[in-house]
Amino acid sequence: GIQVEQSPPDLILQEGANSTLRCNFSDSVNNLQWFHQNPWGQLINLFYIPSGTKQNGRLSATTVATERYSLLYISSSQTTDSGVYFCAVSGNTPLVFGKGTRLSVIA
Amino acid sequence: SQTIHQWPATLVQPVGSPLSLECTVEGTSNPNLYWYRQAAGRGLQLLFYSVGIGQISSEVPQNLSASRPQDRQFILSSKKLLLSDSGFYLCAWSPGNKLETQYFGPGTRLLVL
Numbered sequence: 001g002i003q004v005e006q007s008p009p010d011l012i013l014q015e016g017a018n019s020t021l022r023c024n025f026s027d028s029v030n031n032l033q034w035f036h037q038n039p040w041g042q043l044i045n046l047f048y049i050p051s052g053t054k055q056n057g058r059l060s061a062t063t064v065a066t067e068r069y070s071l072l073y074i075s076s077s078q079t080t081d082s083g084v085y086f087c088a089v090s091g092n093t094p095l096v097f098g099k100g101t102r103l104s105v106i107a
Numbered sequence: 108s109q110t111i112h113q114w115p116a117t118l119v120q121p122v123g124s125p126l127s128l129e130c131t132v133e134g135t136s137n138p139n140l141y142w143y144r145q146a147a148g149r150g151l152q153l154l155f156y157s158v159g160i161g162q163i164s165s166e167v168p169q170n171l172s173a174s175r176p177q178d179r180q181f182i183l184s185s186k187k188l189l190l191s192d193s194g195f196y197l198c199a200w201s202p203g204n205k206l207e208t209q210y211f212g213p214g215t216r217l218l219v220l
Contacts, residue, residue: 033208037149041195043211084149088209094141094166095209097151 002027006087006098013077013105021072021101023087031090032063034072037100038083046072046085077105109134113198113212120219126171126185128215130198133179137203140181142173145195145214157181158203193219 003026013019025032034046047054047061049070054061058077063070074081082105088095110133120126132138142154153166155173163173170189174182181198198212 035211041145041214041216043197043199045208045210048208086149086151088151094153094156096153100149102149 001093002029002089002091002096004087004089004096004098006085006101008101009099010102011104013103015077015079015105015107017077017105018073018075019077019103021074021085021087021103023070023072023089023098025068025070025087025089027091028065028068029089029091031095032065032070033088033095034061034070035086035088036081036083037086043086074103077103079105079107081105109200109210111198111200111210111212113196113215115215116213117216118218120188120217122190122219123187126183126188126192126217128183128196128198128217130181130183130212131179132200135179135200135202137178138200139203140175141199141201141209142181142183143197143199145197147194151197154183188219190219193217 005024007022032050036044049061049063051063051065058075060073084100084102086100088097112131141156143151145151157163157175172184196215199209201209
């Protein structure tokens with residue numbers, strides 16, 4: 001099945017800093033999503049982005065499907081950005097999740 | 108708008124006891140439904156998914172089972188819990204007729220003692 005690798009596994013940022021999270025996948029996909037899991041466990045949809053670039057406020061994402069990777073950019077990070085960021089992909093099967101990037105933003 | 112509910116929010120059960128977790132979706136029809144487990148740490152493991160009433164696909168063989176008695180109801184069960192069943196159980200739905208994002212419920216924290 002599809003393999004999903006996320007990097008870095010852990011990231012600590014000073015408030016206001018920018019960051020880039022990466023998601024590599026092993027096969028062609030037609031569905032790629034980014035999620036944020038807050039400290040209370042709730043998984044929140046960030047982007048549905050099987051290809052191309054999207055932006056939502058301080059967050060943006062780019063997926064280069066032909067090269068099998070996606071990037072999530074966080075600009076001007078805030079303490080509320082803390083949590084775990086997951087990338088999930090699928091071809092014709094249910095989503096496969098990466099292990100996530102744990103982000104801690106300190107004031 | 109669509110909403111997804113899970114209950115209970117937290118559950119502490121002894122080893123060997125039965126389990127029933129419920130998930131319901133409002134505001135949509137014919138959703139795809141999913142059960143995930145997140146053990147201590149961070150990875151999400153897909154347990155079951157369903158594309159329709161009575162249709163269940165199992166991704167990981169174990170002592171858990173799932174049922175979909177109604178279009179928007181998904182139930183996760185066990186006859187006898189194991190210590191290793193402890194974790195955070197998440198239900199999710201997605202539109203049934205197109206590829207699109209999944210939406211997750213608030214989850215149930217299960218501790219088996």
